[in-house]
Amino acid sequence: MSTILIIDDEKSIRSTLKEILVYEKYLVIEADNGLAGIELIKSEEIDLVLCDIKMPKMDGLEVLQLSQTVKPDLPFIMISGHGTIDTAVEATKKGAYDFISKPPDLNRLLITVRNALDKSELIVETKILKRKVSKTRNILGNSSPILKINETIEKVAPTEARVLITGENGSGKELVAKWIHEKSLRANGPLIEVNCAAIPAELIESELFGHEKGSFTSAIKQRIGKFEQANGGTLFLDEIGDMSPSAQSKVLRALQENKITRVGGEKEIPVNVRIIAATNKDLFKEIELNNFRLDLYHRLSVILIHVPSLNERKEDIPLLANQFLVEICEEYGCTLKSFSKEALQYLQEINWTGNIRELHNVVERLVILGGNTISLKDITNNISIQSAETNNIESINYDQFENFQDYKDFMEAEFIKNKLNKNNWNVTKTADQLSMQRSHLYAKMEKYQLKK
16 A cells, blocks of 8 residues: 655645545555655655645745655655646656646546556666666775775786685675676676586586487486586686586586587587686685595686685675665665664674675665664664674583683683784784784784684
8 A cells, every 4th residue: 555645734635635545545644844744754654745835844845855865766746726837847847746736636636646656666666677687786895805806806807817716605706706707808798607506416517518308317308508608708607616526527628628518419519618616615625635626726716816704804894784775775665774873883793604695684684674773772683693792601611621721811812813803804903902012912813823
């Protein structure tokens, strides 16, 4: 049910309009002046405004202009008993959907209301669709690791060099891959993504190289694989550390010869593909365990890009959180919300095990459950997450300490490590915060073997 706000200083007009609109199954709220109307626009979910032009305190055109700074897509229908062509033109120039003279014609009023609401819905749907098909989201952040990643992308993207991206799940490896493609000479070609961890080992070869009809039981027709689909563009092999050994050997051959053979086929098919790979695993460990080929690693890792975890770049959290807030509010078509200063500070203290993906989910939850200004209370009431400032004391095994000094050393090491993490391992900044000489902090780090 659509909600319509009527702003008019004449009670009789408000009552008449409300009666008509309620009969048509609309939800109606009222304001007797422009200032009250603006407050309702800020605080309520309103779909359409019927606004008088001549009012005390603030006239209708001022209300229209102020509303556009709060909710730019909110449709306004201006109403006036002193209507002239000039007034109507001025109102539409300033963004009003339409202009109706008093007393309003009932049929025209209802048709205008319906059309204005339909147009508003189309605007919201169009914005959502544009977001879904728009260019790749920017890599947000001003921390030194992110600035270095952006600098590397600028240098690497125009080349044909293969890139291996490492980092934790949810840290943004896919976004880095997309920007390398966007800024490459292959940007007009396809970017084909393959999640190697999501495809069963027995199907990965068919997925990558395709298959011929009848090559196995369920192969009822020929299939074109991802290598061929990416011809002339970029193939992004996500979570390549989970690829089966047999598929690894075929990928290696494809990289060496720029040719592939479909499963069940004999014909060699030339392919022109740039490979970008990503993994959350330590590939050197996987090589030691014979789970990953060393020669494939060297083929893939011409350029290495490490994406830091969110805990390693906490200074970027306010920027990320505010950007997600704008996008989610826009997607949901709700009033633009904001974070309080305390809320943003608290978000920086959280241990983000799920990285940027987790932060996005948390912001989405706060948009749904929080107030117009998302407060610290909104976070603590609605989000079940552990603050990085708080160690889970119950999880400490006290039997591991032979004496009190061992326990003190353990807690001191944890405290220093926590502060270093918060400052992205900036020793000078951490030493200043701890009121400690830098050389003393280095000595502590060496004593407790603290490394980034």
